[in-house]
Amino acid sequence: MLHMQGLTRWLSLLVTVTTTLAGPITVNITSGSWTGVDEDGVMSFKGVRFGEAPVGHLRFEPPVPFVSSATKASDATRLGPSCIQKFINGFHEMLFNNPQDPPEEDEDCLFLNVWAPSGSASQENIKKPVLIWFFGGGLVFGTASLPAYDGTSLAKNQDIIVVTINYRTNIFGFPSSPELPLEANNLGFLDQELAMAWVKENIVQFGGDPEQVSIMGQSGGAFSVASALLRHSADDAPFRAGILISGASPDLSPTPSFTTFNEVSTALGCDQSPGDERLACLRNVPAETIRTFINGPGAHLSYGRPVADNVTAFANNMERLQSGDVAQVPIYIGNTQDDGSLFAVGQSNLTAFLDGIGASAAQITPYDVRSVYPDLNDSAVIAASLREIMFTCSASLWAARYADVSTVFRYEYGAAFADLQVFPNAGAWHWTDLQEIFGNYNASTASPDEVELSKTYQTIVANFIKAPNTSPAPNWPKYVPGSQNVARIAYKGNVELNNVVETVQNDLLDAPCALWNRLDSTI
Template sequence: MTPAAYLALGLLNLIARAAGQPLASPSGNYPAGSIRPTVTLEAGLVAGTASPAVNRFLGVPFAAPPVRFDPPRPARPWQGTYDASRPKPACIQKFSYPDAARNRSMEWFNTPPPPDGESEDCLYLDVFVPAGAAEGSKAVMFWLFGGGFSFGSGSLPLYDGSSFAENQDVIVVSPNYRTNVFGFPGSPEKPRAEQNLGFLDQRMALEWVQRNICAFGGDPERVTLFGESAGAGSIEVLVTNPPEPVPFAGAIMQSGQGSIAKPNRQSADSWQKLAKAANCHDLACVRALPASRLKDIVERQALTFSPIYDGGATYKGSGRQDRRRSTAADPGRIARVPVLIGSNADEGGNFVYGQSNVQSFLSKLLPESSAKLMGTLLGTYPSDGGLGPVNRQLAAVLGDFNFGCPTKVVAEESASVGIPTWRYYFDASFPNTDIYPGSGAYHSSEISMVYGTYPRAGATPYQAEVSRAMQKAWADFAKDPAQGPGWRSAPEVAVFGAGVRAGRGDGTGMPAMTLEDPARIDRLCFIYKGIYDAATLR
């Protein structure tokens, strides 16, 4: 059974559900410049909006309104024309207190906020299509947002896929998925297979794409996943524990992975604290609470809810081992799809903002570390001069440990078993995208460059050049993952931005991308090998 079989199955399901109703099979009708482009999907007719180059279908349901703490269900058919002219609400967000940290996170990662607020009724997606696309002809890029599984929305203006559609001739699909307690509840009354609801939402959105994307002009055989941070982690979970049949042909992971992580034991504890604070003794009681009450409790108590190993329903603890054992002749339980993976030069700064106690922070980051390892870290990473809100020593350690060095491991291990693998490194900052003075190539800063949604006010010609180069590379990979993004495969690394920093030159005359041996980027990763191996290879 091939990915294209999803389309046939979708049509058969439509016939069975329709019980003789004269619904058309998926088809598109969106001439360039038309005012209301329409598509007929398995659930009914959808009308979007048009510009001369791009047609947008916003807030399209890929699932029914969810029942709190239950797996997603297919979208119900509708009568008449569904208005897809504006985004639907984000899923319920969680930004933890105290006020300073909460406000800072919202400023950095949620400004401007989701266009239509928040709601539990949130399982919708946006589709950006080159105007005039013929049925089944275009590569599809399926975006999964980041946010630490606590917040995020597929409809943030940052993720507007119009530039991709117009300039790269690809279709972009951006779904919502449930996060925090609504997406990863940790209740002991829920079976393990129903704990990772956010992952189940992502999979249902992918199934929807397989059954419906042809109507927009997309090729269901050429779907590439791309995502950042928690979205990238979600993608590696999909790669190492894929649905059957595999509904994607390539994977792009930006500053995140899912196979080099310790088991999550926080959600169960967080659930107990939530229930106690709400004066609830069972799941039914928590279900009945107003969503605003749940949100307030988890934010004020800073409770963490995130994915757990669920026995392989969506996420298993053996992903790294399965990849290392995989061969072309015997793939095992992973999807041997081409991979593009990378990180940013200054990933750690966002996460250590305002931290000053080096020993305390490192002890929390690496709670099982020996005194010898702590001494190695403090002696190897240059100490900070104490100026500014970000301790550079802490930022460098966290950036390597959580992002840069796991990128190295995933890239090397994928390439070593014959999976086509490419690697990038984003190393630039610009005055119009800095989030604090000296923030550099911080975590998430590459997203606006890839999407082409960076602020035009104050943009430099070099910034535009780097953005075009990154966007084209991502799209080239999506169009033909086996051929890659346009540079030599790993171990070499494509460095975007040439180390340009806001306030220190504008990049004039510098190349947008250079190829580099990974030795400089990975020079301290040997420190963490034992930690990764102990967590994931036992």
């Protein structure tokens, strides 16, 4: 059973923050003229369109830039709708879709939001660093239109510009369709590329420096950051640093699977052979009908899987990292101490768990796994195993190989506050660190230490954004495999900048990976 009282407290984190609108402010950009709000030291522009509506004949098509010369200002005071969502289960929807006031969903969803310190645009000789945020959700769900990702606190406290973007997910963003060219299947990545190009072209109008752009993502958003690092070179990257929070990109299967797209097509009455006629049929199916199916009868199918097109995503990511054929920019990479606890909820049968992940093919037995985690019961063993399989071991591989081509700062986050324990044994769970970064914690339940850590963690992240080759916190050296230089953040109740980091040798964190790296990590 979930701790419902704790869950209710935590969900209040996601309630929309209400503010009194202050002075309007207008900006003229390639998307036209947009009027936002200048209030309490921050300018905000919400729901700014950067791509044409991907509907009708543009469904399952690469995004088209939205360009306008209109002089009548559009309203930029409200978050735009989310793209069509496909939730993994009701628990995840409850946690990650602001259930007390869920965002509107619409296929017309290519909007972004900008928060900038007041007066930034008028400081012609002082351009500010920029952060672009890619939300998580496993490329299956997620949106920039959550109050949890409001950039006000981060922009105001750290004197940076924050941009959050929508991109298509699930079958709308990663259709894996045999009708489409391979390079036109990873539409969500193309949406992200269009948004980054928009920032490069327009951010100066908000006071930002297009040469000081960092990209940051968590979970599926970190996968997206990793994919961007892999497909860009040192010469063409539209960013100068990357932050990967609880996620990276393993190798992709070189052979795409069209099973999900074919099954969805048939179920929705588009039973023609693969080709233009079937694609046209699917483009005429209402988006809400597709949403109902992928969240209902078709919920068991696999969504959000990029295809290896050798343009936006690759089958040989580890080889590319090894060769240095990547954007050679500094990265900040890591995960939380309990990143697996969310995904282990309700699981206690270790044998069934191992069968489900194909452990027998790697000759991994329950005895092997229990011996790696000797002091844990099977529920905790499963949670720890998922932490390693999904997060720690990929962070280890990425950090080790990226350290050969650029600066790397690696971390593990350990703060587990009482008001965030929304399910049994949650700990420092997947997503829990984001409220500290964005500063959108629940002020009515947060402890003084939590409030202080948010200030500290914002500073750490912003320090990296401002100077990505320099240590973002005292006592945090650059990552070198085998050295005492992985930052454990807020493990012992230390929440101030001068003591929040303690370093450990990566071998201590990565020891279980000798077992788990035997699994086939290709997706």
